[in-house]
Amino acid sequence: KAGVTQTPRYLIKTRGQQVTLSCSPISGHRSVSWYQQTPGQGLQFLFEYFSETQRNKGNFPGRFSGRQFSNSRSEMNVSTLELGDSALYLCASSLVLSAQETQYFGPGTRLLVL
Amino acid sequence: KNEVEQSPQNLTAQEGEFITINCSYSVGISALHWLQQHPGGGIVSLFMLSSGKKKHGRLIATINIQEKHSSLHITASHPRDSAVYICAVGRMDSNYQLIWGAGTKLIIKP
Secondary structure: OOOOEEEOOEEEEOOOOOEEEEEEOOOOOOEEEEEEEOOOOOOEEEEEEEOOEEEEEOOOOOOEEEEEOOOOOEEEEEOOOOHHHOEEEEEEEEOOOOOOOOOEEOOOEEEEEO | OOOEEEEOOEEEEEOOOOEEEEEEEOOOEEEEEEEEEOOOOOEEEEEEEOOEEEEEOOEEEEEEOOOOEEEEEEOOOOHHHOEEEEEEEEEOOOOOOEEEOOOEEEEEEO
16 A cells, blocks of 8 residues: 655745645545644644544644645645745545544645745 | 553664664553654554564564554664654544654664
C-alpha cells in the first residue's frame, strides 16, 4: 500500500497570502489529523477529520481551516499568512478515529512565510 | 504543568550505550504511543502500549499504569538511532484525542 502523501513538500509564501496543503491518506484510512511543528517545538494538534466531519480541533486561530473529501483526502488552508506560520505541517492517517489506532504520518510540507 | 512530560529533553550518548527515555502523564489513559522523528522530519510509529512491555529489535517499551509512567529503552545504541522520540497518550475520557509530549532529542556519537 502507498503511504501517506502530502503536497506540496515545500512552499514559500509572503505575509498576507493564503495557502492550501493537501494530504492523501493510506487507502482505506478514514481518519486524517493535521499537526504543526515549529523549530524546536513539539507537535501541535490542529484538527482531525473522520468521514468528512471535523471531530476535534486544536487551539489555533480561525485562519486555520480544513476539510475532508468523500475519498478521505484532506486539505488544510491557512489564510492571511503570518511569519509565525512558518513550520512543518504534518498529516497523519489511521483506519478509524481512535487513540488506540496507530497513526501513519506523511513526510510533511515545509512552509516558509517571508 | 503539561499533562505529558518527557525526560530528558536532550540526550547525547556514545555508540553502544543503553538508552532510557521517560514519559510521565497525569491523566487516565487508554493507550500510550512512542514515535520516532528523523532529522528529515518523517515520523514513524514505534509502539502502542496499554499495559506491560513490548519489544521490537533493539527497542523496548514499558508502561506502568499505576505510576503513570512509560520508558523507551534502546539497547546497543547506534548513530542511526539519532532522532527525536515522542510520547503521546490517548485520554481515557476521549476516545480519540492524543496528548503529545515535547519529545526527547537523542544523539548517538560514533
